[in-house]
Amino acid sequence: MASYKTQGIILKRTNLGEADRILTIYTKNKGKIKVVAKGVRKTLSKLAGHLELFCLTKLEIAEGRNLDIITGADTLKCFIKIRSNLEATNTAYYLAEIVQNLMAENQSHPEIFKLLDEVLEHLDNGQSKLLLAYFEINFLSYAGFRPELYHCLSCDKDAISKENYFSFHEGGLVCGECHKGDIKISDEAIKVLRLFLNRRISAIQKIKTHPKLAKEIENITSSYINNIYQKEFKSKRFLKTR
Template sequence: MAQYTTEALIIGIKNWGEADKIITLLSPERGRIKAAAFGCRRPKSALAGSLQMFNQVEVQVREGDRLDTIRSCSLLRAYRIMSTDFAAMAYGSFVAETASRLAIENFPQQDMYSRLQEIFEAFGRRNPRVAALAAAYQLLEYSGMQMSYQYCAECNRELEGDGGFAFDLGGALCRDCAGSRRRELGEYGVLAYSGEVREFILQLLELDWHSKPSFTVSGRTLVAAEALLLGYLRHIFEKPLKSLEFIRQIG
């Protein structure tokens, strides 16, 4: 079997069998990788220390017919805030799970990989709830499933003021098209989409992870932007993210 070596971020871990794990990695050259780490849950395993959630590692992987196998792993960087702070851990898990769902296997993901490095680095300096929201909106931009925020998905008119949002269209609707859709499908056919929410999302998309944010947001606008994101993610993934339960548990 062929072997390859790649730098990667660990974005998912699942216990498997009595002493093994399935590791989900994001590689800049190979995209999403799922590989078995045999024996890594044993205390004396050479893999145990480095194969931890959120770590940046260099791995040697052997390709398999059904599942690749991690042969060796060296730690490049540990983003420790997400291992010691429960809020950062919970929201970081949401970001990692979102990246795992969006990334493609055997397809280069250099942009997503680089952005995720910036996001993990910034988690210790930012409000984790806002950081996770900005991260998910930005990661969508690298996925091919990004949403349209400034132009109507029906008539392509530039949006002004309030309108609506349709998950099945992956984009915003102007006031007229939102009204038509509500009359056709009822209130559940379109989500409310205010001008304030649109401006906030655009700020999140432009957020510079290397500097402090220069904006403030009301609780109502924050909740509305979260509802829009989570509704769209559930629409494209067809099920809720498991990490949301972790976030609910920490309150």
């Protein structure tokens, strides 16, 4: 049987039979995978304790006839503080739900793996507000929905100060003349989203003191992702920061 090694973040665990589990994992090399951990619920299992939710884990996997099978697991990083804080736990569930629902299986996107790891790390350090907006906009960008933030999507004119709208349907800015009832977006929000897309996570700190701007940005990124998913994310209703 062929086997492979990779690193992955555990997104979901479902019990199977008496002692097994099916795991959904976001891996560095293969993107989202669904695998079986046999006997993992038995006390003496060597895998037990190494396949916890949201942990970054080194994996050895054998190709199976139906689902692949985990043959070795070693925890690299467990975000312990996330699990001791309810809001952080709910935020992690929301991140996991986004990745599970919007990514296809076995499609490698190492940038999304890195982004997920980075955001969980910050969440573990106590950050939660705006971190979701940062995740959403970058996730969408890597998933093929990078928003246009420099030109009007209809007439291609440069974004002019104070007269811009964000079209969820078109995926980015439309100018004052071309917009069709889209949501208005402030110059500050455009600047922050550009910084976010350049992976400047430090921008979050600067906006913390501007609750109105933070709200505007969160509203845009969460509406944009909902518009693409076209459904409600179940875990979202448990988030207080939203």
